[in-house]
Amino acid sequence: MAEFTSETVTRTIRRWIVPAAEPWGVAAEEINKAWVVAADAYRKAHGLSDTEALPGDALRFHVRDDEIVIEFATEAAQ
Secondary structure: OOOOOOOOOOEEEEEEEEEEEOOOOOOHHHHHHHHHHHHHHHHHOOOOOOOOOOOOOOEEEEEOOEEEEEEEEEEOOO
């Protein structure tokens, strides 16, 4: 008889959505506000101190039709 194990993983995606409607788009200051909050949430989620630099691929930025989305994902085995 074969021996094996199984695993269930829950993935959580955290997103910060910044409106960027045309024709004006969004000001850099608004992106920065969301970026700072997202970086802080990433640090908390991964147990990093406030002074530790984030990995280069920690946050992902996506452009949608009328918004910019900043996100990161975490996974937890159950």
